[in-house]
Amino acid sequence: MRHSQLRAFHYVAAHGGFSRAAEALFLTQPAVSEQVRKLEQAHDVLLFHRERKRVRLTETGEHLFLLTKQLFEVEQRIADYMSETRAAVEGELRIVADSAHHVMDLLGQFRRRYPGVTVSLRGGNTEDILAELRSYNAEIGVIGDAPSGSDIEMLDLGETAIIAFAARGLLADPDAGLTLAEAAAYPLILREAGSKTRASLEEEAARQGVTITPAIVAEGREAVREMVASGAGIGFVSLAEFGHDTRLVQIPLNGADIRMRETIVHLSQRREVRVIRAFMEFARPGRAAPRSVTPRA
Structure with a gap:
């Protein structure tokens, strides 16, 4: 039968x-x-x-x-x-982010919706993130600006301005801001090569004819923050990532409009991986229209 x-x-x-x-x-x-x-x-x-x-x-x-x-x-x-x-979505979601700030709220909501998914989060610059995705060592990346390459799918999170920052007391009047030429007179603490923040800063400086020479190159955003907090010099960060650290003060960049986009990315050929599809679908409906954050006056 x-x-x-x-x-x-x-x-x-x-x-x-x-x-x-x-x-x-x-x-x-x-x-x-x-x-x-x-x-x-x-x-x-x-x-x-x-x-x-x-x-x-x-x-x-x-x-x-x-x-x-x-x-x-x-x-x-x-x-x-x-x-x-x-x-039922289960398994592991490995995220590499140039800044965790942009996905922290999203990750909490995602975990509540899919408790069977274990999320791991680590940092890296844009080059590192794309390399990890293409090596299948991560499912999701969070990077600045849209990457080149047809093998990558992306979701725009919006843009924020890049500002300078320093230890409290280093500048007499940080609210007055600095031009790039004025900032270049201080010891500069920059991210490693491959950082989108550093690349954007150097592109604008070159456009203005200003030479940007790092006094210290620090690996990762937190390392830059700690070096700056020690009073070693001036650093640069997107406004959305500045956070709330009483040791530090914001410094607007006068005459320079440098903006940093943040984008969620994954490999196109992995779009049907269940945990990737769930995360991207979860991120898309609740996201706001691309935002623009400007420095404090």
Whole structure:
């Protein structure tokens, strides 16, 4: 007894005819008729009275139809259960971010929605992040600006201004701000090569004809923050990442409008990985329109 034969019988009984059963099964009528014939032949029973353009169940057919109703109801329940199980998102989501600030709130909400997902978060610059994604060492990246390459899909998080910052007391009047030329007279603490913040700063300085020479190159944003907090010099950061550190003060950059976009990215060929798809779908509906944050006056 084959499943296809029972299915053909059930649909003929349920729909009251071979033609309608064939339409429901997306098969030809002869194919459905053949499946029912083989079932009857294999068990030496008559399941339908064929009466011109209509069919009628025999007593044996009535009993079998009751059983197939139960069978296909259970089959549907199994399908529903497996579908629900498949929809449950579990596993590991590895995120590499040039700044965790932009995804912290999102991650908390995502974990509450998908408690079966273990999230790991580590830092890196743009080059590191793209390399990790392409090496399958991470699922999601958060980087500045849109990357080049057709292998990357992205979701824009908006933009913020880049500002200077220093230890409290280093400048007499930090609120007055500095031009890039004035800032260059101080010891500068910059991120490592590959940092989008540093690249954006250097591009604007070159446009203005200002030479930016780091006194200290620090690996990572937190290292820059601690060096600046020690009074070693001036650093640069996007306004959204400045945070609340009483040791530090913001310094507007006068005559320079340097902006930093933040973008969630993943490999295009991994878009159907369940945990990636869930994260991107979760991030997209709740995100605001691209925002613009300007320095404090």
